[in-house]
Amino acid sequence: MGKEASADGVTGGEQISIGDYQRRPGMTATLTPPPETAAPAADERCDRCNASGKLRIVLAGGSELVFCGHHANRYAEDLVKITVDYSTEPDFDWRGSEMITKN
Numbered sequence: 001m002g003k004e005a006s007a008d009g010v011t012g013g014e015q016i017s018i019g020d021y022q023r024r025p026g027m028t029a030t031l032t033p034p035p036e037t038a039a040p041a042a043d044e045r046c047d048r049c050n051a052s053g054k055l056r057i058v059l060a061g062g063s064e065l066v067f068c069g070h071h072a073n074r075y076a077e078d079l080v081k082i083t084v085d086y087s088t089e090p091d092f093d094w095r096g097s098e099m100i101t102k103n
């Protein structure tokens with residue numbers, strides 16, 4: 001009796017109906033933007049002295065350093081070589097900001 005009833009045919013791909021299915025924007029939680037480098041907080045102190053921090057730099061390894069205005073400018077030449085990101089107090093004009101290329 002070997003008659004094959006071939007109800008064959010390629011099962012045409014899956015049907016996706018998005019007619020009345022509302023996608024909500026921003027449901028992808030996988031893409032998290034990198035945290036912004038924030039200016040030093042009021043209670044953060046210079047790495048070299050005890051003055052209040054004016055500049056925060058982020059090093060290649062991800063560690064951070066905070067310097068007061070005096071030391072930030074004093075070490076500017078060296079700091080720009082190791083800085084991958086930085087942020088300054090709004091009223092502080094860091095000498096290194098002219099030497100560094102910030103993406």
Ligand SMILES: [Zn+2]
Pocket residue numbers: 046047048049050051067068069070071072
């Ligand atoms: Zn200092």
